[in-house]
Amino acid sequence: MQQRRANKKRKKSQVKIEFTPKFITSWGGTAALISRFFEKIRFRELVELIFPVQETSNNSTGVYSKIVSLFISVLNGGTRFSHINYLENGIKIFERCFNVKRLVKSFTSITRYWNKYIYRSLTETLLQNIIQHFLRPLLNYVGIKKDTLRFDSTVITRYGNQEGAKKGYNPKKPGRSSHHPQIAFLGSGYTVNFWNRSGNAHSANGIVNFYTQTRGFIEGIEIERVLADSGYYSSEFIQKLEEDGLEYVIAVPMYQFLQSIVYNLTEWTNVDEGIEVGEFSFSHKNESWGGERRYIVIRQEIRHRPKATGKQMSLFKDEDYGKDYRHSLLVTNNHTASPHEIWCYYRPRANVESIIENLKDGFGLSAYNLKSFWATEAVLMTICLILHNLVTFFIKEVLHTNDNKGKKLRTLRMEFLVVPAIMGKDGRDDVLRLGISNQKRRALFSDVLDRLKDLRLTFYRNAVENMEVL
Template sequence: MVFEQLQFDNYTLDVDSSVITRYGEQEGSKRGYNPQKRGRNSHHPLFAFVNDIRMVANCWNRSGNTSSSNNCIHFLEETFSILKNKKVGLFRADSGFCSEAILKFIEDKKIAYVMSCKLYANLQSSIYSIDKWQALGMGIWITEMEFKQGGWSKPRRIIIIKQQEEIRKRATGKRLTSLFKLEDIDQDKVYKTRYHAFVTNQDLPANEIWEQYKRRGDAENRIKELKEDFGVQGFCMDDFCATETAMRFVMVAYNLMSLFRQLTLQKQPTPTLATLRFNCFAVGSWIESNVLKMSVPLKRRQWYDSLFSFIENTKLPLSLTG
C-alpha cells in the first residue's frame, strides 16, 4: 500500500461527505439533501483524507438519499485497514458524523478526536444557561461543559464557541432557534449570537481544541480540488459500481499528483493542477528552419532539470518533510 511507503506517521484523519449532482437515472442517484440543485438526483460519497500529507485515504460512493454517517463504521474499518501499521493521532469530522456509534468506534481505538455537535434543543437550552465565558477576542468567547446528548451512552466534554454578529459580521454557526418562541429570553443571546459546539476526548485547553477543528476546513478544499481539477463528479456510469471504480481511479490520480507536487516543489506553495500542468508538462517550444528542414527544438532549462532531480534521487520509504 502507498501509505506504507511513506516515512510520515501519526496522521490526522479527516472524514467528510459531499453531494454530487447527477443529470439522469444512473444507478444509486437518488433525491436527497442537495443545497445547490434542490430536488435533483445525486450521489453522496464519503471521503477520508490524511491531512498532514494532503492525500486521500479512502472513498466510497453512496446513494443520494443517505445521511452523512450512513454506513460510516464499515467505511472507517476499511480506512483503518488501508492505514495499517500507521498511527492515527487525531480524528476530525463535522456534525453529520457525531453519533454514538462513531464516537464509541473511535474511543475504542484510543484515538483522540474532535467533532462538531448538532445543536439539538436540549443542548441549546444548556448553552443558553451558561454564564461563564472566556473572551478570545472582540465579539468571540469560549467555554466548556460536560454534556450527555440524546442517544449518547455517557456525558462527554463539549467545547462551545459564541460569536456576536454585530461585531463579527462574518460569524458562522447556529442561533438558538429552539428558544425563539419562549418568553422572557435574552434577545442578544438568542437572536444576535451564533454558536458552535464541539465534542472531544482530549484534555487540551478549549481554545486549542477549537484551533484543531478549524484546520479541518482543509478537507473541504481537497473535495473542491477533486471536483474542479480532477473531475471526480464528471465520471458517472449507469452502473453504480462502475461509477465508484471511476471515482477511486480519480483518487489514485490525485494521490500521485499530490506526491509529485510534494517531491518536486518541496518548499514552494502547493500549486493547482492547472498551474502544475503549465509549469511542468506544457513545455513550450518553437519551429525553426535549417537547410530546408523544419525542426522543433525542446531545450530544457536548468530549473526544469533540477525540478525532476528530486524524483531521481528519491528512495523508499518516501520522506515528504522537504
C-alpha cells in the same frame, strides 16, 4: 493620400495565418514532467498490478493507454470523458513522451473499459489492489508515522439516470438526484479511502465499517486524533472510537435542546476580538449514547466577525442574542486540553473542504460518471486514490511545496503544465522543445527535472530486484 498610406502600413503589419503539420502542444509541461514522473515510478507496471480488468485483444490500445489518456485529460483540465478529444492535435507528442504505442482518441474507448466494472466484487478488488500496491508503498516512502485521520462526505449532483442517483440532501441543487460519496483523508493531504453511496444516504451511514476498513488500510500509522464534521455525530461511531482508544473531535449539530444549554452558559473565555469559548457536559437521554461527554462551544460575534463560521441559533432567532452570534459546537473525549486548544485541534479539518473542492473542480470528481453504480465508483476511486495522491506527492516531494494547504491542481496546471512545446529532432533522438523564454522559469523547470532524476519511489519490483533489496 494620407488615408491610402495608412491602409498600406496597416496591411504590412498584419500577421499571416498558415498551418503546420509539425507536432505541437500547449501542454508541454504535462508531456515533459508527468511522463518522466510516471516513468520513474514505473507506473505502467503499477497499472498492470492494480486493475483487475485487463485487455488482451490485438485491436485494443491496452489498459495502460486508457488510464494514461484519462489522467492526461484530467491534468490538462478535462472534466468529462469527452474532453479526451481535446488531445488530438498533440497526441503524438504524448504517445512519444509517455512511451505508449497508441493513446485513446475516442472517449467511448475509455467508457467501454470502465463499463466492465459492473460488479461490486471487481470494484472491491480494485480498491484492495490500490491499497496494497500503491497507497501503502506511497505512505511508507513519504515516511508518515503519525497523523490525524479525517472523514467527510460530499454531494455530487447527477442529471441523468445513473444507478444510485437518488434525491436526498443537496444544498446547492435541492430536489436533484445525486451521489453522496464519503472520503477518508490524512492530515498530510493524502486520500486513503473512498466509497460511493446513493444520494439518499445519510452522512454517517456505514461510517463504522468505513472507519474500520480505513484503519486497516493505514496500519502502521499512529492516529493522533480523528476529526469529522457534524454529519458523523452518531453514538455508534463515537463509541467505536472510544473502544479503540482514539481521541476524537467531532462537530455537533445545533439541536434545539443543545441551543438551550449554550444559551444559559455563563462562563466564557475570550480568545480574540469577537471570539469566546466555553464548555459543558451533556448526556443524551437515549441510553445508546452511554453517558456524559465533553462539549466545546465557540461563539463569534457577527459585528466583529461578519464572515465567521458557525450557525445562528434558530431557537433564539428573534432575540438580540440569536442575531448577534454564530455558534459552533464540538464533542471530544479529550479532558485535559483547554476549550481553545480543542478548537485549534479541529480547525485544520477545514483543509478537507479545500481538498474536496479541488477534487470536484480540479480533478472532475463531480462530472465523471457512468450508468453503472460500480463503474462510477471504480473511475472515481481511481481519480481520488491514485491520481490525486500522485499529484499530492508530486507537489510535496518534487516541487517541494509543503505548505499546509498545498497547491491546487488548477494552480499546478497554470504554473507547470500549460507550456507550449514542439517535437523536433536532434540527430536520431526526438526532442521536446519547451517554449519558455523567462530564465527564472527555465531554471525552475530544470530543477524539477533534476529532482525527478533523483526520485527513488518505485512501486514495482521484479523478482531479481526484490532479491537484491533483501
